[in-house]
Amino acid sequence: MSDTPRILLVEGDPFVAVGKLRQMRDEWFPGGPPPGGWTVFETPRRGSFDSFFNSVQAEVSCPDWDDAHRVVVLRGVLNTKAFRKCLYTLFDSVAQSNTLVILDDDGVTVGHAADLDKADESDWNALRREVSSRGKVLNVGLPLSMIPEAGRVDYVMRCMQAVGKPVTYEVAKTIMSFGPPERWFLVPEMKKIAEACEGEAVTEKDVVEAIMPVSREHEWWDLHRAIDGGKREEMTTVAADLVSAGHPYDRLASICASRLRWHLAYASLLSYGAGGQKSLEAFAACPKAEDARKAAESRHDLRRALRPVDDGDDDGPKTRGRAEQLFWRSAKEIVAAVANMKPRPGSTLLDDALERYLAAVDAMFDVRVAPQEEKATVFQEAVRKMSWR
Amino acid sequence: MKITVDQSVVAELFRRGGFVALSEDGQSSEFKTKNATRSCVRVTAANGLVTFASSVPRMWCSHSVPVQDGSVTIEEDGDVCIPAAELKRALGNLQPSHQVVIRYSPSDAKLDHSVRVQSSGDVTIGVVLKGKGKEKTVETIVAYPASEFEAGKPIAGQTILVAPREVVKQAYEMVVFATNPTDYNGIFDKVGIFDSGESVSFVGTDNHRCAVFNVKKSAFKQTADNMAVLCDVVLMSPTLGVFNDGEEISVTIGSDGSHIGVSTEGTKVNMQTVGAEGLAKYVNWRKVTEMKAGPSFVIDRNDFMFALRRVANANRERCFVSFPKGSDAVVLRSEGIALSKAVNAFADCETIQSSLSRSEACIYVSFTIECLSKLAGEKVEMSFSQGSEGKVRITSPDTPDFVHVMQRLTQNEKPGSKQPDKAA
Numbered sequence: 001m002s003d004t005p006r007i008l009l010v011e012g013d014p015f016v017a018v019g020k021l022r023q024m025r026d027e028w029f030p031g032g033p034p035p036g037g038w039t040v041f042e043t044p045r046r047g048s049f050d051s052f053f054n055s056v057q058a059e060v061s062c063p064d065w066d067d068a069h070r071v072v073v074l075r076g077v078l079n080t081k082a083f084r085k086c087l088y089t090l091f092d093s094v095a096q097s098n099t100l101v102i103l104d105d106d107g108v109t110v111g112h113a114a115d116l117d118k119a120d121e122s123d124w125n126a127l128r129r130e131v132s133s134r135g136k137v138l139n140v141g142l143p144l145s146m147i148p149e150a151g152r153v154d155y156v157m158r159c160m161q162a163v164g165k166p167v168t169y170e171v172a173k174t175i176m177s178f179g180p181p182e183r184w185f186l187v188p189e190m191k192k193i194a195e196a197c198e199g200e201a202v203t204e205k206d207v208v209e210a211i212m213p214v215s216r217e218h219e220w221w222d223l224h225r226a227i228d229g230g231k232r233e234e235m236t237t238v239a240a241d242l243v244s245a246g247h248p249y250d251r252l253a254s255i256c257a258s259r260l261r262w263h264l265a266y267a268s269l270l271s272y273g274a275g276g277q278k279s280l281e282a283f284a285a286c287p288k289a290e291d292a293r294k295a296a297e298s299r300h301d302l303r304r305a306l307r308p309v310d311d312g313d314d315d316g317p318k319t320r321g322r323a324e325q326l327f328w329r330s331a332k333e334i335v336a337a338v339a340n341m342k343p344r345p346g347s348t349l350l351d352d353a354l355e356r357y358l359a360a361v362d363a364m365f366d367v368r369v370a371p372q373e374e375k376a377t378v379f380q381e382a383v384r385k386m387s388w389r
Numbered sequence: 390m391k392i393t394v395d396q397s398v399v400a401e402l403f404r405r406g407g408f409v410a411l412s413e414d415g416q417s418s419e420f421k422t423k424n425a426t427r428s429c430v431r432v433t434a435a436n437g438l439v440t441f442a443s444s445v446p447r448m449w450c451s452h453s454v455p456v457q458d459g460s461v462t463i464e465e466d467g468d469v470c471i472p473a474a475e476l477k478r479a480l481g482n483l484q485p486s487h488q489v490v491i492r493y494s495p496s497d498a499k500l501d502h503s504v505r506v507q508s509s510g511d512v513t514i515g516v517v518l519k520g521k522g523k524e525k526t527v528e529t530i531v532a533y534p535a536s537e538f539e540a541g542k543p544i545a546g547q548t549i550l551v552a553p554r555e556v557v558k559q560a561y562e563m564v565v566f567a568t569n570p571t572d573y574n575g576i577f578d579k580v581g582i583f584d585s586g587e588s589v590s591f592v593g594t595d596n597h598r599c600a601v602f603n604v605k606k607s608a609f610k611q612t613a614d615n616m617a618v619l620c621d622v623v624l625m626s627p628t629l630g631v632f633n634d635g636e637e638i639s640v641t642i643g644s645d646g647s648h649i650g651v652s653t654e655g656t657k658v659n660m661q662t663v664g665a666e667g668l669a670k671y672v673n674w675r676k677v678t679e680m681k682a683g684p685s686f687v688i689d690r691n692d693f694m695f696a697l698r699r700v701a702n703a704n705r706e707r708c709f710v711s712f713p714k715g716s717d718a719v720v721l722r723s724e725g726i727a728l729s730k731a732v733n734a735f736a737d738c739e740t741i742q743s744s745l746s747r748s749e750a751c752i753y754v755s756f757t758i759e760c761l762s763k764l765a766g767e768k769v770e771m772s773f774s775q776g777s778e779g780k781v782r783i784t785s786p787d788t789p790d791f792v793h794v795m796q797r798l799t800q801n802e803k804p805g806s807k808q809p810d811k812a813a
Contacts (some may be wrong), residue, residue, distance in 0.1 A: 035574040035670055036596035051705070053726040060705035061799040062597050063779060086727050095799040227458050376392060 004028060004069060006094045009133030010127060016140040017103055021073070024101075028069060036070065043083075053086045063095040068079030073101045077127075077311045085126050091134055102131070152176060165194040390467025394497040394520070395460040396487040403480055405452035405631045405656045406430060406441025411474035426538040429470035432512075433493060433535070434463045443473060443538060443746075448624050450631075450658040451539025459519075461619055468535040469493040475530045479514045479630050490524065493532055511533065522714040538672040541659040544650035549618060550582070550589070551611035552638040554632040557640070560602045561620075561629060562789055564593030566759050567600035568622050574672050575663060579619035582640070582745050583674075584612070588790075592674045598756050598795035599677045600763075604791075610637065615703045618642050619667055622647060624660040631656065678794050680780045684712060685772030686719055686738040690785070693769065696721050696734035696763050700752045703732040710771075711749040711801065713743055739768065760793045773797065 010017045027036060041056050043049075060072045077083065087102070094100045128137050147155045156172040174194070222238045306378070394402070407430040409415055426444075433440040439461055442451035444596035471491075480489065496510030512532040524736055550557065565580055572578040572595065581592040588603040589612055606612050618640075628651050641650040646664030650657065663773055700708045700797050702724040708723035719741070721734040750773050761769060766787020774780040779797035 035572070035576040047764075048727060050725050050727040054704045054706040056725050058798060059750070061707070062753075062796045063799065065596070065672060065796065074657050082727070092801040093799055 004099050005092055005335060006096070006099060007131055009104070009131040009135070009137045010101065010140060011104045011128070011137065012140035020138065020140045021101065021103055024072070028071065028099075033071070036064070037068070038071050040073045040075060043074065043078060049086055053090065057090055057093050060090065060098055060100045061093040061095050063097050065278070067097045070095075070098045072098060073103060075103045077102060078367065079103045087127065088130060091130070100135075137172070157327035160194070226247060390432070390434050390466040390469060390493045391490070391491045392432075392439055392725065393462045393488055393517075394439060395452075396483045396489060397487055398460055400474055400478060400483075402439065402441040402452055402454060403430065403476065406450060407443050407473050407476065408627055409445055409448050409450045409658075410443035410782075411477065412445065412448070413446060415443060415473065417615075419437060423535060424539065425472075425533050426535075428473055429538070429790060430473045430476055431470045431535050431540070432493075434466040434470070435466045437463070439463065440471045442538070444539050444541055447513055447621075447661045448659065448671070450628075450656070451540075452656045454585075454655060461662050466484045467493060467802040470531055470533040470538050470780040471556065472533075476514075477585075479528045479530060484731065486519055486572050487525075488517050488519050490517060495534075514743040542648075543657075544641045544643045544648055545658055546641055546643040546645075547613055548611065548639050548641045549613040549616040550559045550609055551637060552609040553634070554629065554638050555634045556604060556608050557638060558629045558634075560604045561625065563602040563763055564591045564600040565622055565626065566763060567593035567598050567756075567793070569595035570622050574618075574670070575621075576667055579621050579663070579667070580622065580625065581671060581674070582616065582618050584614055584616045587617060589616075590674075593670045594674060594677075596672060598673050598753065598760075598793065599672060600793045601678055601791070603790040611639075614673055615640070617668055618646075619647060619662055619671065621660060621662060625651075628658045628660065631658075648715055677780075678777055678782075678792055680772075680774040680782060680794065681803060682772040683775035684742065685770060686712065686741045687768055687770045687786075688719065688736055688738045690761055690764060690767055690769045693719075693736045693771075694758060696760070697754055697758050699734045700732045703730045703759065705755050706753065707751055708754050709749055709751050709800070710773075717741065749800070750781065751800045753795055753798065757783065760795075764791065765787055 012019060025033060025038060039059055041052070041059070044052055056072065056074060062070075064070050077087075090100065131137050153169060153172045153176060156175050157167060160167045160172065160175075217234065223242060400623070410428050410430050429443065431440075431442045431444075433442070436587045437454045437456045439456070440451055440453040444450075451628050458462055475610075480664045483489070491512060491514055494510065494514040495596055510532055511529045514528045514530065515523050516526045561580055569577045569613045577595045581590075581594075583590045583592060585603060587724070588605050589609065591604065593600045602608040632651075632653060636653050639650075639652050643649070644663075647662060649662050650659050650774060654657065696719075697708070700721045703725045708721050711720045711722070713720060718737050721736065722731065724731045760783050764787070766785045768787065769783060769785045772782045772784075774782075774797070779799075781797050783793040783795075785791060
């Protein structure tokens with residue numbers, strides 16, 4: 001584990017960051033982390049950080065009995081000086097064999113926005129610089145939609161400069177014209193463009209040629225979103241569009257299988273004739289299909305734990321209280337259900353469960369930190385997130 | 390079915406045979422919806438025995454008493470499931486002079502909307518004064534068919550321990566504090582029982598600390614060689630609670646290793662455990678508790694606890710322990726990470742053995758306090774490992790069979806260093 005950093009800051013889009021974190025977990029602990037090998041702390045948004053940071057410090061400063069690699073994940077970075085001061089103190093006490101992973105949820109947005117507006121280095125950059133000197137900063141990219149509109153072209157130029165291919169204002173605008181802002185995870189995309197472009201300077205022609213495959217790649221995201229939405233009709237339409245646009249069947253089948261939506265995929269693929277038959281064949285041949293099928297059959301317990309909860313319909317605080325109670329209990333059950341999962345090599349069940357768990361944690365977090373007057377709305381949204389897709 | 394049982398007997402039947410139904414799992418609405426008998430006590434009268442039993446997926450218990458003149462009589466055999474919470478209320482506030490009559494006549498099944506299963510009629514519970522036939526109170530409770538009851542399978546395996554309950558309970562309680570009952574991996578929420586040659590070792594660990602209590606085999610009536618079993622503390626703690634001191638309990642491990650049975654003559658409790666798979670993930674506690682002792686001190690337990698509680702005011706997780714040269718006191722110092730308050734405490738030592746001129750270590754405060762609270766003697770010895778091993782051992786001359794080892798925490802790289810300045 002000599003190549004693992006003692007401190008790792010993951011910044012960028014939170015959803016991509018969570019996926020990246022999961023990928024790192026699989027790399028560090030093939031077959032799942034050992035008991036005590038992976039601990040997650042969630043930053044409280046209220047009250048004193050004293051006992052919270054004391055607990056995190058004790059955990060990161062405690063090595064394993066056999067000096068095996070242990071990872072402590074700290075989720076959520078508050079954009080306050082007091083918080084950063086505590087983080088710096090925490091960095092001093094990370095045990096040699098441990099890794100402290102800081103997964104930013106929203107601090108990066110604030111940081112980047114501040115970077116755009118101010119000439120001075122932002123607090124976020126100070127934190128990043130501190131982590132860089134002791135460990136590693138991993139940027140998973142940030143969608144343009146999270147950058148204030150006025151600063152987007154400027155941000156594209158900065159990103160291109162960061163990857164070693166400076167572009168003019170006009171070229172940056174061209175880059176931006178491809179696809180809606182929520183699709184753009186800039187740093188990875190910029191790297192791809194930079195790799196595809198030859199020569200020092202990047203011209204508009206280069207960009208168009210380089211960006212087409214990237215843009216085409218984004219069409220798959222519609223399928224992911226449709227799967228996430230769980231709406232069969234939407235998924236059928238998207239799948240049909242992808243096939244008619246010349247995308248390969250086997251990739252479509254593989255995505256459906258890997259997302260545990262094999263029954264939806266089956267129904268969707270059936271619904272578009274000859275192309276569907278080919279896709280089905282590809283689906284059947286997909287190595288993940290059998291796993292997905294088994295997982296879907298055996299997820300009964302998890303599904304029961306994740307059953308949709310009564311959202312209260314806003315018909316009075318008493319009902320909402322009850323719904324909230326159910327909500328918290330379901331979250332606890334998710335945790336228990338995830339814990340009872342037995343990971344199989346290649347199985348996506350645990351991944352899916354973990355994803356649900358993280359979503360539940362996010363949902364709980366959102367409700368807890370929401371302003372009082374917005375609590376009801378945030379709660380409704382959290383319940384929606386919690387229900388099985 | 391009709392039985393008449395003395396108040397003291399039925400109370401004991403319910404305490405030992407119904408505690409599983411009253412547990413959190415038993416009262417969970419999720420389990421109830423699936424099978425209403427999960428939250429019930431099955432009352433059986435057959436073959437001259439009255440049996441109360443209850444069951445949840447992870448655990449099953451039963452207690453039987455034979456028919457005895459006057460105190461336990463069976464007028465008609467049969468069995469029925471009665472909701473445990475209702476039965477508890479019905480059996481509450483009774484006097485020793487009372488007898489309880491439980492009657493059940495099956496009737497047409499009807500849908501119980503509260504739990505979505507078919508109930509099988511009603512059971513009546515009458516209370517009579519001993520020697521007098523007239524019932525003073527009669528209570529009717531909904532009943533469920535005993536055929537729905539999921540009784541645990543009898544454990545067919547090896548008996549690993551036979552001992553008076555107090556021997557097992559004392560050893561168990563000496564180490565259970567070091568476990569983590571909410572461990573989602575299902576490994577460190579268990580107390581381990583292992584064969585250690587001359588003694589049986591009870592082990593509790595949460596992967597940061599490890600408590601071991603050795604009991605000489607002579608204290609047991611029977612032990613098995615090479616035994617190794619993990620008991621879930623959430624299941625084992627209430628189980629040990631239902632038995633009385635002086636009773637001889639047997640601990641049996643199922644042949645597949647996935648179940649443990651704890652039983653006396655009339656009471657049987659089966660619970661799930663993790664078999665070889667769980668044992669493989671368990672901490673190598675023998676290796677963990679071995680260490681080359683370096684600096685150490687013997688100290689008054691109460692004095693040391695007082696000092697630890699003072700430093701816990703600043704940081705209940707960790708504090709620095711140091712032995713200043715030429716001093717006969719140990720200095721504890723803690724700092725809160727956020728509020729930067731600091732507490733120093735000094736505890737006089739009986740002896741300090743330190744080969745270093747100035748040794749310092751960082752320890753868990755809360756774990757140490759919990760460990761010291763378990764010990765009964767006046768003196769405790771704390772020793773720190775030598776070399777690269779980062780361990781702290783706590784023992785007591787008054788409790789020689791107990792050893793507690795915890796991980797030494799990494800000290801700050803730059804204690805007191807300035808925070809990085811914001812770049813201009």
